[in-house]
Amino acid sequence: MSLHDLINYKYIIASVLYSVIGIVILLVSYWIIEKITPENLWREIVDKHNMALAIVCASFMIAIAIIISSAIHG
Numbered sequence: 001m002s003l004h005d006l007i008n009y010k011y012i013i014a015s016v017l018y019s020v021i022g023i024v025i026l027l028v029s030y031w032i033i034e035k036i037t038p039e040n041l042w043r044e045i046v047d048k049h050n051m052a053l054a055i056v057c058a059s060f061m062i063a064i065a066i067i068i069s070s071a072i073h074g
Contacts, residue, residue, distance in 0.1 A: 022068040029064050033057075 034041055044050045
């Protein structure tokens, strides 16, 4: 068995492409949530140390990441 048989570039390119698409979707969804909330999330979390908002934001990102990964993997 040769190295070319073990490494199929089609699958590597597909996984990189799906990763980039997933990251872009995650960033777009974060931007949408940032726009519909009344306060600036980043400023609330970093400057005012709002731990409750940080937990909500982290759970939102984890939930979106799970949805994206299940959509990619079918």
